[in-house]
Amino acid sequence: MPRESTLHLLLYATAGLLAVFLTIHVALHAPGLFYDTYKESVQRESVRRNYENFGWALVALLIVAVIHGLVGLRGILLELRQGPRWEAFVNFLVVFLGAYMLGLGTYTLLTWLGIMHFGG
Amino acid sequence: MGEKRKPRFLENRLGIMGNIVPWVLMIRDNPERVAFVLHRLTGLLLIIYLPVHIFVTSMTVNPQKWEDFLRLEENPLAQFFLWILFGSIVFHGLNGIRLLLVEGLGKGIGKPEPPEPPYKPTSLSSAQRKWLYAVFAIWLIVWIVGGIILFREFGWV
Amino acid sequence: MGINANGRPATRVVKIRVRRYDPETGRRWWQEYRVEAKKGTTVLDALLKIKAEQDHTLAMRYSCRMGACGSCGMLINKMPRLACETQLLELGTDTVTIEPLPNFPVLRDLITDFGDFFKKHRDIMPYIVRESKKENEEPYREYYMPPDELNKIIRYSYCIMCGLCYAACPVVAIDKKFLGPQALGQAYRWVTDVRDEGLRLRLEKVDDKHGVWRCHFAGSCSAACPKGVDPAQGIQLLRSKLVALTAGARRDKKPTHVATPTTVRYVDVGDAPKPTVEDKSLLVKHLEETAQELEQDLPYVAQALRDYLRTITSS
Structure with a gap:
């Protein structure tokens, strides 16, 4: 595990990025902005367009969200219980x-993107 | 008098109850604590939701599975959860911006000047307190307006 | 409240509920007393009155009775307060509940054990740490420090270690290893001190799993502090400093206006090492001003400063 200060610098950096990325991500599904209804925004056709247009931005969002969420979760769990075994488990x-x-x-x-093929 | 036993000391830690049950500890003039608890609860909800969300998105590649999932979203409980989720994201984000300024940059908590009676804490009366009230206000407005828009589409109102 | 028709202060009978604990039997119970209170009667006065007149088994800790020693912290009406600085009638309730401070082990009744709390304070090294071994191990005089630098840390120096912040903190309530607001506030006080060079050593404890990152700015510590120390502010400033350092900001520039004891030849203890002060002109200017200011009230200090000035300007 990296130093705590490095982890928390990541936490704050990803927090700032998430504030921007997640606003766009939520706005994409908000009725009346990009799609007329929420239901339309989750149709397979819309999803396909999202992946084709913003594919790599979505991966960036994924990485940022995962880092932020997991550093935060780790903090909560470390506060819940103490001890070397618990810390190893949390990590x-x-x-x-x-x-x-x-x-x-x-x-x-x-x-x-058609790079890999789904079995079904 | 009974026989004396070996003294046992009482571990008196408040635990999680001290965080979420308001009458265990009543700190006055401390809305930051409410924000802390809400930030934590919304954060927990979001990190539990994130793996589920990623799993659900992976269903989109399979048309049949995705149709099945979309039918699940017709459930009023799922629709209500969507609204709770939206509120969590908005609160966690808005309060997160405030915390980023306060914790990460040390802004909005005043300067460490010599204290004067009646010893009011500077950090709790500085700009961050105003930001906090703004966070609560904007959050509630966005959440309620978002709820009206969402539930109108779902045919609740 | 105020004065009665007969010229005596008005009194009111207040019901006091004390949460008691007997370490020998492990029994924990609520006990009620009635105490006559008038304007100015503190909770500590009432407890002492109960102990003297009604129940001598009631145990509590106190010392100065004036908010200076930090011994009588208690949970009064569910809020951590100093018993000696809380007036019964100002609480505004007919029943006043008194419990031992939470997050501390209870020894008996209202007495709590501060062992962990003090250990965490020691862990962050609450004293000046210098890079020079000689200065650390053989200090024989105080360091000189400009007043504006003192003003930046004096708020945190007012800490009386009463433990109210530690009792109020929602994170201490779950994480028993968390350093807590008192120790972290003091850590900020020492790393900001211009005379101190121990940041790196302190980071071992502060930049840890249970160090400064476990604070989430609930602010309860500052709301509870009876001395206006504002630990929440100190912790956020400490953390933002650490964030900046980790992000690669240049380390704070060395203070140029601190005079160490080894540079002041007052008592003859052998040769002094070279002054750790780099920018001499700033120091000279500052010492001259300080000497002038102190001329009236502390002439001997002013004289010592002038002696010192002469040694550094002649070399």
Whole structure:
């Protein structure tokens, strides 16, 4: 694990980025802005257009959100209980969750871009 | 008198109850504490939601699975959760900007000047307190207006 | 309140509920007393009156009775306060509940154990740390420090270690290893001190899993502080300093106007090491001004400053 100060610098940096990225992300689904209804914004056709137009921006959002969320979660869990075994578990959990989310998110994008093919 | 036993000291830590039950500890003039609890709760909700969200988005590549999921969103509970989620994002974001200024840059908490009676804490009466009230106000307005727009589409109102 | 028709201060009977604890049996219970209170009667007065007249088994800790020693911190009406600085009638309730400070182990009744709290304070090294070994180990005089620099830290120096902030903190309530507002506020006080060079050493404890990053600015510490120390402010300033350092900001420039004791030849203890002061003109100017200011009230200090000035300008 990196130094605590490095982690928290990341937490603050990603927080600033999220404030911008997430506003756009939520606005994309807000009725009346880019789509007339929320339901239209989650149709498969809209999703496809999003992935094709903002694909790599979505990966950036994914990375930023995962870092911010997991550093925050790690802090909450470290406050909940103390002890070396718990700390090791928390670090493992955070790394595992991070790998899962980044892996799955990237996989989804690559499938949409036609670089990888979904089995179904 | 009974026989004396080995003294046992009482661990008197308030625990999580001290954070979320308002009458365990009543600190006066301290809306920052309310913001702290809300920030934490919304943060927890969002980090629990994030892996679920990523999993759900991965369903979009499969048309059949995505149709099944969209049918799930017809459920009023899911629609209500969407509104709660929206409120959490707005509060966590707005309060997060305030915390970024206060914690990350040390702004809005006054200068460390010599204290004068009646010893009012500078950090709680400086600009960040005004930002905090602004955060609460903007959050409630955006959340309620967003709710009206969302629930109108879902046919609730 | 105020004065009665017969010229005596008006009194009111206040019901006091004390949360008691017996370490021998492990029993914890609420006990009620009734005390006559008049304007100015503090909670500590009432407790002492109860102890003298009604129940001598009631245990509490106190010392100065005037808000200077920090011994009588208690949870009064669910708010951490000093018993000696809280007046019964000003609380405005008919029943006053008194509990031991939370987040501290209870020894008996209202007495709590401050061992952990003091250890955390020691952990952040609450004293001047110099890079020079000689200055650390053989100090024999005070350091000189300009008043405007003192003003930046004096607020935190008013800490009386009463533990009210520690009792109010929502993070201390869950994380037993968290340094807490008192220690972190003091850490800021020492790293900001221009005479101090121990930032790196203190970071070992402060930049830790249970150090400064566990604070989330709930602000309860400052709201509870009876001395206006404002630990929340200190912690945020400490943290922003650390964030800037981590982000690669240049380290704070060395203060150029601090005179160390080893540079002041007052008592003959051998050769002084070279002055740690780099910009001499600033120091000279500052010392001259200070000497002038002190001429009237502290002539001997002014004289010492002039002696010192002569040694650095002649070399």
